[in-house]
Amino acid sequence: MIWLLALTIWITVTAGIYLALSRDVFRCVFGLGILGSAAILVLFASGRLGSVQPAVIPLGETVLRDAANPLSQALALTAIVIGFALICFSVVVALRLIQRADTDDTLALRMSEPIPTDPIKPPYNGAEHEPAQPAATPAASATKLEGVA
Amino acid sequence: MTWLAATPVLVPMVTMVATALAYKNPRLQAAISLLGALAFLVCALALVAVAHQDQAAQTVFGDWGAPYGIEFAIDRLSAAMVLMAAFMGTVCLIFMLSDADTGSRHPMVLPLLHGVLCGAGGAFATADLFNLYVWFEVMLVAAMGLFALGGRVDQLDATFKYYVLNIFGTLFFLIAVAMVYAATGHLNYTAVAQAIPYLSTGMMTLLAVGLLLSFLIKSAAFPVFAWLPASYHTLPAPVLALFAAVLTKVGVYAVLRTLGDIFVGAPDFIYVVLGWIAVGSMVFGVIGAAYHWDMRRILAFHSVSQIGYILLAVALASQAGHAAALFYILHHSIVKANLFLIAAIIWRLSGDYDLRRIGGLYKTQPLLAVLFFIMAMSLVGIPPFTGFWAKVMVVQETIAQGQIAWTFFALLVGMLTLYSMAKIWMEAFWKPHPNPAWRPPKVTQLGPAWIASLGLAVLMLVISLYPQPLIEYAQAAAKTLGAP
Numbered sequence: 001m002i003w004l005l006a007l008t009i010w011i012t013v014t015a016g017i018y019l020a021l022s023r024d025v026f027r028c029v030f031g032l033g034i035l036g037s038a039a040i041l042v043l044f045a046s047g048r049l050g051s052v053q054p055a056v057i058p059l060g061e062t063v064l065r066d067a068a069n070p071l072s073q074a075l076a077l078t079a080i081v082i083g084f085a086l087i088c089f090s091v092v093v094a095l096r097l098i099q100r101a102d103t104d105d106t107l108a109l110r111m112s113e114p115i116p117t118d119p120i121k122p123p124y125n126g127a128e129h130e131p132a133q134p135a136a137t138p139a140a141s142a143t144k145l146e147g148v149a
Numbered sequence: 150m151t152w153l154a155a156t157p158v159l160v161p162m163v164t165m166v167a168t169a170l171a172y173k174n175p176r177l178q179a180a181i182s183l184l185g186a187l188a189f190l191v192c193a194l195a196l197v198a199v200a201h202q203d204q205a206a207q208t209v210f211g212d213w214g215a216p217y218g219i220e221f222a223i224d225r226l227s228a229a230m231v232l233m234a235a236f237m238g239t240v241c242l243i244f245m246l247s248d249a250d251t252g253s254r255h256p257m258v259l260p261l262l263h264g265v266l267c268g269a270g271g272a273f274a275t276a277d278l279f280n281l282y283v284w285f286e287v288m289l290v291a292a293m294g295l296f297a298l299g300g301r302v303d304q305l306d307a308t309f310k311y312y313v314l315n316i317f318g319t320l321f322f323l324i325a326v327a328m329v330y331a332a333t334g335h336l337n338y339t340a341v342a343q344a345i346p347y348l349s350t351g352m353m354t355l356l357a358v359g360l361l362l363s364f365l366i367k368s369a370a371f372p373v374f375a376w377l378p379a380s381y382h383t384l385p386a387p388v389l390a391l392f393a394a395v396l397t398k399v400g401v402y403a404v405l406r407t408l409g410d411i412f413v414g415a416p417d418f419i420y421v422v423l424g425w426i427a428v429g430s431m432v433f434g435v436i437g438a439a440y441h442w443d444m445r446r447i448l449a450f451h452s453v454s455q456i457g458y459i460l461l462a463v464a465l466a467s468q469a470g471h472a473a474a475l476f477y478i479l480h481h482s483i484v485k486a487n488l489f490l491i492a493a494i495i496w497r498l499s500g501d502y503d504l505r506r507i508g509g510l511y512k513t514q515p516l517l518a519v520l521f522f523i524m525a526m527s528l529v530g531i532p533p534f535t536g537f538w539a540k541v542m543v544v545q546e547t548i549a550q551g552q553i554a555w556t557f558f559a560l561l562v563g564m565l566t567l568y569s570m571a572k573i574w575m576e577a578f579w580k581p582h583p584n585p586a587w588r589p590p591k592v593t594q595l596g597p598a599w600i601a602s603l604g605l606a607v608l609m610l611v612i613s614l615y616p617q618p619l620i621e622y623a624q625a626a627a628k629t630l631g632a633p
Contacts, residue, residue, distance in 0.1 A: 020317075025309065032316050039323040046331035072330065075279055079323060082286045089290065090312050093297055097305040111303040112310070112383050114443070 001049050005041065012038035025104045029087075029094045036083040040076050047072025153199065154206040154221040156192035157231045157270030160185060161238075165263035172256035179246070182259040186239040189266065193228070193235040200228035201622065203629075207276075216340035222276040225626035226475060230273040230402050233482050237394040238266045240601045241387040244490055247598035249497040250386045255298045262388065264291030265395065272399045278326045278336045281403065285322065285367065289315055292396065295388050296380060307380035314376035318366030325359030332356060342411045350416055357412045357419055361404060368400025370460055371429030374453045378437065381452075382445035382502075386493030389445065393452055394486035398478050401459050408463055409471050409630045424464035428558045430457030435565040442504045444492040444577070447569055448485065451528065454562060455481045461559065462543045465550060471627035473542035476620060480535040480612070484527045487605040491521050494598050495577055498589050504576035511578040513589050518578045520606055525570035527609055530563045535609055538616045 016038055019031025047069030055070040057063070098104045101111060164185025171178040199206050200223055209218040223231065242262070244250075268288030275281050289312075296308040330336055332352055333344035345353060369377040377397070381389055408415065408423075434454030438447045459481070462474035492502065494517060499507035511518045527534035540563060547556040612619055 020313070028313060032313065032320070035320050036316075036323075039320045039327070042324045043327040043330075046327040048331075072327075075327075075330075078279070078283065082283065086286070086290065086316065089293065090316075093293070093305060093308050093312065096297075096300075097302075097309050100300075100302040100305055109306050109309070111306040112379060114441070114446075 002045065005045050005049065009038050009041045009045070012041065023106045025094045025098055025106060025109070026091075028106065029090045032090070033083070033087045036079075036087070040079045040083065043079055044072055044076045046075075151206075151208040153192065153195060154208040154223050154274060156189075156196070157223070157234075157274040158221075158267055160189045160192055161263045161267035161270055164189070165260045165267060168263060169257070169260040172260075175254075175256065178256065178259055179242075182263065183239075183242050185263060186235065186242050186266075189235040189270070190232075190239050193232040196223050196228040197225075197232050199223075200225045201625070205629075216335055216337040219280050220276040220337055221274045222338075223274050224629050225622065226402075226405070226630055227273045229475060229479060229622065229626065230398065231270055233398070233479055234266055234269045234273065234395050237391055237482060237486055238262070240486065240490075240605060241391040241394075243597050243604075244387040244390065244493075244601040245597075247596060247601075248594040249490075249493045249598045254385075258295065258298060258385075258388070261291045261294040261298070262391065264288075265295070265391065267291075269395050269399050273402060276338045278329060278338070278341065280336075282319070282322055282326055285319055285399070288396070288399065289319060292392065295392075296384065299383070299385070301383070304383045307383040311376050311380040314366065314373070318363045318373075321359065321366070322363035325356065325363060328359060329356050338406070338411055342413065345412060346414060353412065353414075354416055354419065357407065357415045360407050360412075361419070361423070364400050364403040364407065365426065365460075366400070368397045368404060368456055368460070369430075369453050370426055370456060371433050371453070374430065374434070374456075377453060378446060378449045381449040382443060386489065386496070390486040390489040390493075393448070393489050394482040397452060397456055398482060401456060401463075401474070401478060404460065405463050405471065405474055405630075408466065409627075413631045420464050420466045424461060424552070424555055427457045427460035427464055428555060430454060430460060431558060431562040432457075435562050435569065438569045439565065439572075442576075444495065444502050444504060444573060445489070447573065448488050448492060451566065451569060452485060454566065455485065455528070457562070458540070458543055458559065461555060462546070465543075465546045465552075467546060467550070468624070468627040468630075469542070469546045469549070471630055472620070472623040473539065473546055475623040475626055476542055477539040479619065479623075480527070480539040480609075483605055483609050483612075484524055484536065487524050487602055487609070488521075488528065490598065490602045490605070491517065491524060494595060494602065495521075497593060497595060497598075499577070499582070499587075500590075504573060506583060507577055508580040509578075509582035509587070518574075520602060521578070522574065523606060524609065525574065527613070529567045529570055534613045535616070538613070538620070542620070 012034060016031050016035030019027045020035060022028055022031065051066055051068045053067040055064060055067040101109055164182060168178050168182045171181055196206055205222055205224040207222040209215055209220045211218050265288055268284045268291055271284035271287065272281055275284060293308055293312055296304055296311055329341060332348060333341050335341045335344055366373045381392060384392060431454050434450050434457060438450035441447050459474050459477045462470045462477055495510060496502050498514060499510060501507050523534065527536040530536040530540040544556055544559050547559060
């Protein structure tokens with residue numbers, strides 16, 4: 001049983017990392033979601049597999065015996081809830097990012113990088129830019145870089 | 150004092166909900182949030198006072214026995230970190246009242262800010278590995294919200310990068326927690342620490358490395374720091390200062406807690422590797438900063454470099470090293486947050502964060518120049534400022550342990566830091582403004598920004614001139630750390 005679960009986790013991690021390394025924003029986000037599922041499976045396995053008895057002390061006894069570990073299940077449940085919230089949020093962010101940036105190629109997503117026309121910066125690959133910060137005063141935005149650098 | 154241990158979570162959480170409910174009324178919201186931050190500060194002071202009398206505030210939720218329930222235990226180290234978070238939160242909220250932060254403010258900024266404080270408070274207070282994961286996630290979600298709120302395309306891009314690289318660390322942490330539970334049957338720090346000596350060396354190494362790797366991602370250490378300089382500069386200035394002060398410190402605190410408290414007898418090579426990772430962070434952070442012209446990027450890269458110093462102190466694995474790490478964390482939070490705040494004031498007065506397009510501030514704003522100068526000198530480590538004491542504590546211990554290579558790099562990086570600070574000084578203050586027609590803005594509302602920045606500077610100067618109480622506190626904290 002544990003080997004079957006190990007194999008499942010192995011496949012899940014592989015799929016997750018493969019997708020997360022993709023240049024496509026959505027694939028990347030989904031890959032991380034799948035990786036999260038793998039982490040939850042590891043968490044589940046940490047409480048030992050095997051027993052299917054519920055964690056209830058039978059009437060007349062005082063010790064819990066041969067029951068499945070409820071703690072790892074509680075941990076897995078918590079992690080699922082948190083992971084679900086994160087996946088939802090990250091999908092929304094990814095969607096918004098794709099809409100705003102008009103691309104889902106992570107190599108083209110360089111909007112938070114230095115301005116591409118800068119002579120000492122990494123080569124420009126065609127990504128469109130908004131100014132990284134709205135100008136404080138109209139006069140300041142008129143000050144251009146030419147003749148300074 | 151059981152209820153007191155829960156305040157680092159309760160107070161910011163209540164404030165978060167209250168500010169979220171008051172989103173329609175910005176004035177009420179600001180008042181609630183400031184009040185909440187002050188209450189948090191008072192609770193944090195009480196926690197420090199209690200912890201300093203060796204009666205760590207402690208509580209186990211749901212009345213379960215100590216190693217089984219979720220425990221909150223706040224010793225000197227945790228109390229100092231909580232106080233730091235509360236203080237920085239308050240300062241950044243005061244700074245927010247000024248106009249050194251453009252544009253309309255989204256009504257969810259303040260609730261999310263308290264969400265970050267709540268996550269940080271929980272991470273500092275908890276004594277349970279899985280609970281630590283939960284607080285990391287709370288912080289991650291709140292931080293992502295703050296990144297994305299502005300909605301500009303560069304902010305969304307930064308959110309995406311921040312999310313992808315951080316969630317990787319979090320998932321790694323989750324797997325490591327599962328392995329710790331599988332190997333020891335415990336999640337409580339104390340219980341895990343008691344079980345660790347009975348494990349084989351290989352298993353102990355596996356667990357320690359798993360935990361450390363995820364914490365190093367969180368604390369932006371070399372070579373996994375890429376998320377920090379890629380995202381920080383898109384934040385609004387006060388939020389940026391808070392993140393610089395608190396966010397990476399949670400990762401460093403977790404490293405310190407893991408190595409100093411839980412894995413006390415970890416194999417030596419872990420410390421050696423951590424030491425070289427620290428050296429890598431110091432060197433590459435400072436070199437990255439030298440390349441940039443944007444003040445926020447320069448300072449963000451310096452965060453990586455300064456994190457290196459703290460990790461180096463942790464890697465020394467001695468009481469003096471742990472004390473140095475705590476002192477360095479507190480020093481760096483104050484100084485780096487204030488440098489970001491000063492950068493925001495510079496931006497408000499001169500109109501740009503890019504050093505090539507601004508200048509001439511020394512003539513119009515001599516006080517700002519002095520303020521920047523003392524904070525920058527403190528970051529570099531010039532006596533008598535706090536940075537000097539922090540670096541003395543680290544370097545003294547590296548020399549005492551005969552780690553000459555680490556000493557050399559620590560001193561070299563100090564010099565390279567001076568280069569970056571001199572660059573900001575020369576470009577923003579010393580040289581004339583590149584546009585001769587430039588005039589500083591006539592109407593600004595910088596009063597609260599000055600109060601926040603000057604307050605941090607005064608605190609820094611007080612610690613600089615009377616470092617002994619804080620050093621003694623740090624040494625006492627290091628003594629309780631790792632003690633059974």
